[in-house]
Amino acid sequence: MLIGPPAAGKTRIGKRAARILGVPFVDTDKLIEAEHGAIPDIFSSRGEPHFRSLERAQVVKALSADAVVAFGGGAVLDADTQRDLESVPVLLLTVRPEAVESRLGNGKRPLVPDVESWIRVYERRRELYQRLADHVIDSSFRPTDEVAADIADWARSPEAAHKASAHSTKEYTR
């Protein structure tokens, strides 16, 4: 599971990591958009709490997939999701404010239209992201292929494999 702040590269780099590992790629934001339309439209017409409930439903589906899963930046705010992440391999992808500036500004992130709001959101969540993560990789000023290769290496590590096997042998009833 890939978690991290908006524009850390979870979608773009996660897709590449999945290709390297030869497993499917799942992105909770894309699942929401496929069923409910564009994320900024959901925020403006139904509000953030409604978006979070749609997000939680897609997280539940994604958790049972044998795949690289990119979580939406705020998916970890849900208490049930926090608990679920305790038993799966979780990689935190980070990015520094100096590197994120050029990645924002396409109007697709209603909560973080600019770098100032990105910093505020990240600071509020930083400890939570760190607490949930088994491993951290920073994507700032690095080629995406290189970061993807690091993610794939970690996914194959004994630490990640151990947590993944504990998860797959557990009865998953939620």
Ligand SMILES: Nc1ncnc2c1ncn2[C@@H]1O[C@H](COP(=O)(O)OP(=O)(O)OP(=O)(O)O)[C@@H](O)[C@H]1O
């Ligand atoms: N290592 C990198 N170097 C330069 N640009 C990058 C890098 N990784 C991602 N990007 C670019 O940054 C932008 C954000 O990346 P991406 O959409 O993958 O982030 P995300 O973590 O999925 O964000 P969100 O939480 O909003 O879904 C994209 O335009 C992407 O192409």
Ligand SMILES: O=C(O)C1=C[C@@H](O)[C@@H](O)[C@H](O)C1
């Ligand atoms: O950080 C967030 O709260 C968000 C990040 C994106 O991935 C989207 O899920 C949405 O724009 C909200």
Ligand SMILES: [Mg+2]
């Ligand atoms: Mg994304």
